[in-house]
Amino acid sequence: MSRIALKDILIGARQEAYRMRHFYLGAEHLFIALLEMQGSIASNMIKEYGLTPEYVINAIRRKTGKGSKHRLWAGVPNTPRMEVILDIAGDLALDHHREEIDERDLLMAIFMEADSVPVRVLCALGLDNIEHLTQLAAEYTIADDSHRPYVDVIFGPDFDPAAVLSVEQMLVLRRMFYGYQQIRVERRLIGGYSDALLLIVTPLHADGREDAAVVAKINHVDATLDEARRYEVRVRNSLPPLTARLEEKPVTQEGTNLAGLKYTLVTSGNNRQPMDLRAILHDWGPARLGIWLKSELYPTFGQLWWQQSRPYRFQAWREYDWLLPPILTLELAKEKQLPPQGFTVRMPLKRSRLRQLEYGDLVAVENFIVQKIYPERKAIQLAAGHGTESAHAYKIEIRGIDLEANTYYRGEIIEHIIGSVWKTRNEQLMHAVRSLEPDFDPTGERIPGIDDRDDRLPNPIVAFDGLLDSYVDGTLSTIHGDLHLGNIMLGPNNSSFLIDFAHTRDGHTLFDWAVLEINLLCDVVMPAAGSTWDDARAVAQQLMALNGGLPPHDPDSPITQALAAIANIREIVQERLAVENKWSEYYIAVAFCALRAMMWDTLPHSSRRLMLLVAALSINELRTRFRPGSDSNPHSPEVTDINMSFWSGELGG
Amino acid sequence: MQSQTNQQIMLNVMVMSGVDDGTLLACHSDRDGSQTVDKWTITIGRRDENDICLRNDTYVSRQHAKIHYKNASWWLEDCESTNGTFIENVEDFFDDLPVKGIIQIEEAQLFRVGRTWLRIQPAE
Numbered sequence: 001m002s003r004i005a006l007k008d009i010l011i012g013a014r015q016e017a018y019r020m021r022h023f024y025l026g027a028e029h030l031f032i033a034l035l036e037m038q039g040s041i042a043s044n045m046i047k048e049y050g051l052t053p054e055y056v057i058n059a060i061r062r063k064t065g066k067g068s069k070h071r072l073w074a075g076v077p078n079t080p081r082m083e084v085i086l087d088i089a090g091d092l093a094l095d096h097h098r099e100e101i102d103e104r105d106l107l108m109a110i111f112m113e114a115d116s117v118p119v120r121v122l123c124a125l126g127l128d129n130i131e132h133l134t135q136l137a138a139e140y141t142i143a144d145d146s147h148r149p150y151v152d153v154i155f156g157p158d159f160d161p162a163a164v165l166s167v168e169q170m171l172v173l174r175r176m177f178y179g180y181q182q183i184r185v186e187r188r189l190i191g192g193y194s195d196a197l198l199l200i201v202t203p204l205h206a207d208g209r210e211d212a213a214v215v216a217k218i219n220h221v222d223a224t225l226d227e228a229r230r231y232e233v234r235v236r237n238s239l240p241p242l243t244a245r246l247e248e249k250p251v252t253q254e255g256t257n258l259a260g261l262k263y264t265l266v267t268s269g270n271n272r273q274p275m276d277l278r279a280i281l282h283d284w285g286p287a288r289l290g291i292w293l294k295s296e297l298y299p300t301f302g303q304l305w306w307q308q309s310r311p312y313r314f315q316a317w318r319e320y321d322w323l324l325p326p327i328l329t330l331e332l333a334k335e336k337q338l339p340p341q342g343f344t345v346r347m348p349l350k351r352s353r354l355r356q357l358e359y360g361d362l363v364a365v366e367n368f369i370v371q372k373i374y375p376e377r378k379a380i381q382l383a384a385g386h387g388t389e390s391a392h393a394y395k396i397e398i399r400g401i402d403l404e405a406n407t408y409y410r411g412e413i414i415e416h417i418i419g420s421v422w423k424t425r426n427e428q429l430m431h432a433v434r435s436l437e438p439d440f441d442p443t444g445e446r447i448p449g450i451d452d453r454d455d456r457l458p459n460p461i462v463a464f465d466g467l468l469d470s471y472v473d474g475t476l477s478t479i480h481g482d483l484h485l486g487n488i489m490l491g492p493n494n495s496s497f498l499i500d501f502a503h504t505r506d507g508h509t510l511f512d513w514a515v516l517e518i519n520l521l522c523d524v525v526m527p528a529a530g531s532t533w534d535d536a537r538a539v540a541q542q543l544m545a546l547n548g549g550l551p552p553h554d555p556d557s558p559i560t561q562a563l564a565a566i567a568n569i570r571e572i573v574q575e576r577l578a579v580e581n582k583w584s585e586y587y588i589a590v591a592f593c594a595l596r597a598m599m600w601d602t603l604p605h606s607s608r609r610l611m612l613l614v615a616a617l618s619i620n621e622l623r624t625r626f627r628p629g630s631d632s633n634p635h636s637p638e639v640t641d642i643n644m645s646f647w648s649g650e651l652g653g
Numbered sequence: 654m655q656s657q658t659n660q661q662i663m664l665n666v667m668v669m670s671g672v673d674d675g676t677l678l679a680c681h682s683d684r685d686g687s688q689t690v691d692k693w694t695i696t697i698g699r700r701d702e703n704d705i706c707l708r709n710d711t712y713v714s715r716q717h718a719k720i721h722y723k724n725a726s727w728w729l730e731d732c733e734s735t736n737g738t739f740i741e742n743v744e745d746f747f748d749d750l751p752v753k754g755i756i757q758i759e760e761a762q763l764f765r766v767g768r769t770w771l772r773i774q775p776a777e
Contacts, residue, residue: 024672062747064670065768068711073672081675117670117770120763124746233744411747 004040004103009033014076019407021067026079027116028064032057034107041140042107049127050249052259055225059121062411081116085109107137126232151177156186156202163188168256169197172218176251176260181206186213189276190486195219198486198500200274213273215244215263215489215499222410224250224259227502235501238304238478242266244489244497263499265491274497278485278523286524286561290568293516297488297496298572305478306576309509312476317468319508320592321393324464325428325599326381327354330363330419332400338364338418347384349394351465354424361421365396370412375403382414391481391505429461432599436609439533447616450540458623460615464595467588467619474585475509475578483512484519509576514589517569518597521614522607524565528558531606540613546570546647547583547621560647567647584622591618662693662722669763669770672709677774680704682722692723697766698732705771712736712767720773721755727773729764730755739765 010025012033017025034042035053043053078086088109089101110116111134119130127133151174155161165173165185177183182204189198196219203211217224228250239245244263252259265274281289298306321327328345338344339362343353346366357363368382371392379399383392398419401408433442440448445462449455480487481503489497521539529535542559545552546567552560573586591614597603598611662682668674680686685704686695697705698716705720707713714734721728731738731752739749740756741763749765758764760775 022672026670026672026674059747067768070711072709072711077672079672079674084675115667115669116674121746 004037006101006106009037009103009106012036017076020061020064021069022064023067023071023073024077024079026082027085027110027113028060028118030082030085030106031110031116031118032060034103034110037103039142041104041137041142044142045107045133045136045140047252047254050228050251051125051127051225052221052252055222056118056121056125058222058409058411059125060118061407061409063121064117066407066412081113085113085116088112104137104140108134111137125229149178149181150174151180152182154182154184156184158187159185160188165197168253168258169218171256172251172253172258172260173199173201173216175253176216176262177201177203180204180211186273187279189215190278196223196500196502202273212265214265215274217261217263217500218258219261219502221252221257221259223502224261225252227500228261230504231501234478235504240300240304242491242495243300244499246501265489265497274489274491276486277488277490280490281485281524286520287564290565292494292496293565294568294572296494297498300496301480301498305480306509306512306572307477309475309477309576309578311578312474312508314472314474314508315468316470316472316588316592317393319391319472319511320588321468322383322391322395323592323596325425326395326397327351327425328357328363328421329397329399329423329428330365331422332398333362333418333420335362335418338362342418345394345396347394349384351468355426355465357421357424359421359423362418363421364416364418365398365414366416368394368396368414370408370410370414371395373403373408373410378403380408391503391507426461429595429599432608433461433612435601436598436605436612438612447612450537450544450613450617457613457616458619460591460595460612460619463619464591464615467591467622470588472508472585472588473578473582475576476506477509478504479507479509479512480504481507481512483516485516485523508585508589510573510586510589511593513569513573513576514586514593517566517590518593518611518614520565520569521610522597522603525559525562526604526607526610528562529606529610531604533609536606536610536613539610540617543614544617547617552647563647570647583625587618587621591615591622594618663776664695664720664722664727665774666705666720667772667774668707669772671769673707673769678705692721694722695720696732697771699767707766707769710767710769713769714767718752718766720758727758727760728755729758734767736767 009030013025013029016029016032017023022029031042034040035046035057037043046053046056085106089105092105092108093099093101110118111130114130153170153173180203184202184204186200186202189200196217199216200213201216202213228246231246244265246261247264248262250259250261277289342362342364343357344364344366365382368384369392370380371383372381374380377399378401379397380401382396382398384394385392398417399422430442442459442461445459446456447459449457480498480501482500487498487500489499491497525539526536529539539559542552542563546563554560577583578585594611594615598608598615600608664680666678668676668678680695682688682693686693695704696716697703697707697718697720699708699710699713700706700715701708703716714736716732717734718732718738719730721730729738729752738752740752740758742748742750752764758773760773763770763772765771
């Protein structure tokens with residue numbers, strides 16, 4: 001039975017009202033106070049629905065927004081709705097012969113009143129059966145986890161013993177499989193380049209029966225709950241019948257900032273353990289992999305995703321700026337006013353002014369949205385555009401924020417904030433290139449060519465900026481958003497499964513294929529070539545031939561063979577080009593994806609070197625073969641009819 | 654609404670957020686708003702002379718929006734307000750849709766003027 005006093009709850013509500021500069025007491029503050037109390041009925045109920053109190057609090061704050069700094073009334077009055085809720089709660093207490101309203105009365109009263117902001121937010125988050133919530137609140141007893149049977153975790157023979165799981169990850173993993181006697185962790189999937197942990201897990205019953213293996217994904221709690229929401233809203237209804245699905249609510253674990261999701265593989269019987277493509281590549285080789293991508297993965301998901309594309313003309317920055325490092329990293333400044341010569345970052349953005357900024361310059365940022373909060377680094381990340389999706393242009397990081405004294409929530413519009421320049425995007429890109437020990441001057445407009453060193457290529461870290469403003473004639477469709485070998489699974493009868501829908505959205509159709517090509521270049525092609533700059537050039541040289549539809553220099557070389565899968569991707573892309581044979585939209589996507597991969601310090605230097613060259617090569621293709629944004633005639637010399645059959649495994653390769 | 658010039662019309666607007674959350678604001682065609690041959694118009698803004706006055710929301714413009722009753726339907730118009738008038742977005746609850754021009758609005762549908770959410774109460 002709850003023993004949290006009304007007085008304490010109202011103190012919490014009042015603190016929330018002050019944090020949000022609301023200066024009145026409403027149902028939203030009351031509900032947030034109930035959620036914030038450790039072990040409260042509200043917080044436990046929310047967790048049973050697969051959400052966390054923090055996630056719901058963030059959503060309520062986002063819906064109400066912060067108030068103005070100017071107070072228009074004295075004191076902290078209750079809203080009329082709050083008065084109604086307190087009256088209902090008072091009646092509930094009386095019904096139970098209690099003198100004081102308790103936590104349960106307040107929670108039930110909020111649900112029974114049914115019209116307040118927190119209830120509307122809960123509905124939007126999928127908790128839309130208010131009658132059921134009211135009933136649950138009336139009867140809720142807090143479960144004692146200590147009585148839950150312990151789930152034993154063992155590791156299969158394919159699990160790499162060096163890949164130790166953290167204590168927090170183990171806690172979440174056990175909680176995800178409550179009800180089973182034991183789980184066997186078969187393998188760790190090498191994910192993309194996020195911190196998410198992906199495991200193939202076989203659950204076992206007490207009598208030794210095994211259930212079908214599932215993919216358990218453990219990640220930061222906000223990202224996990226966003227992924228579950230995105231799945232409900234966007235993905236669930238656009239999947240082929242047999243595939244990986246999220247059948248259960250996410251699982252959160254108190255005391256950690258992690259949560260878990262379980263991808264159940266819906267198969268037609270034969271429950272062979274699923275394999276990710278990275279694991280299968282060793283047996284198959286690139287040629288067979290490429291054919292499978294084109295003949296199995298693409299048609300299976302394409303029908304509802306990539307093939308459902310519609311024309312989409314966009315400026316490259318809208319779809320691709322987010323792949324680049326933040327346009328600015330600022331240190332929060334004490335100044336409240338910007339000096340007269342100071343620069344204000346607001347949309348539409350003048351990037352030419354940004355390029356002139358130097359360390360220490362004061363900059364104001366206006367009407368950007370909080371995307372991420374990093375409590376451990378005392379930093380927030382802002383971006384242009386609405387919502388908290390990751391694909392928003394113009395990230396700005398602000399450091400030195402006192403997150404205890406100031407409340408920020410994801411999705412909040414920051415109307416005005418001033419910081420001094422700590423780092424620019426160009427500095428970050430230049431730093432990344434220098435760390436790759438270039439055998440050329442990385443600061444010039446051009447870098448050495450590939451075939452012939454005198455035939456110079458554009459330096460991508462200089463040339464990318466102009467590319468951001470070019471118009472792209474492309475198409476828009478549902479895209480996976482992170483299509484790499486670790487997210488593509490092989491099910492029974494070599495069927496295709498996709499997992500990890502954290503970035504699924506409507507976007508440039510070719511983005512998925514550019515991501516996959518970059519992933520193959522880094523993980524398959526470059527390891528076959530070597531590690532030096534010249535080895536990277538050798539790969540780029542072959543890629544250049546492939547771009548031009550020319551036959552490989554040496555059909556038997558390991559690089560040529562590794563490129564077979566790329567040729568199959570190009571065949572898929574060719575089918576999806578907005579204008580027949582006009583490849584410029586693809587080269588733009590590849591250039592930005594390559595620049596992103598060039599920044600990843602989890603990749604070996606060799607692959608990152610190749611990425612710089614791939615970006616250079618793609619920009620060169622755009623400059624020499626196409627004029628981006630021009631309404632070209634498909635029969636003009638700007639378009640290339642490319643024959644991939646020299647390269648793909650389908651021509652005797 | 655030709656026959657409605659002499660007909661009495663009631664508009665009940667419920668405040669759905671902010672310091673006045675839960676307040677019912679009642680307008681009556683006899684005493685509030687302005688009438689032409691075929692429509693009745695109610696103004697919303699921060700200043701007192703508006704029919705619906707939201708003086709406690711600094712994000713509301715002096716004259717912010719209008720509600721029209723025409724052809725037995727309600728219509729919402731933004732009066733070039735600084736911070737905009739919005740309706741809920743069925744695809745994304747957190748990304749409200751700005752009202753451009755005049756749009757039809759249903760009873761019980763929520764709309765936002767500045768930071769304040771409002772709702773036309775269904776007729777009893």
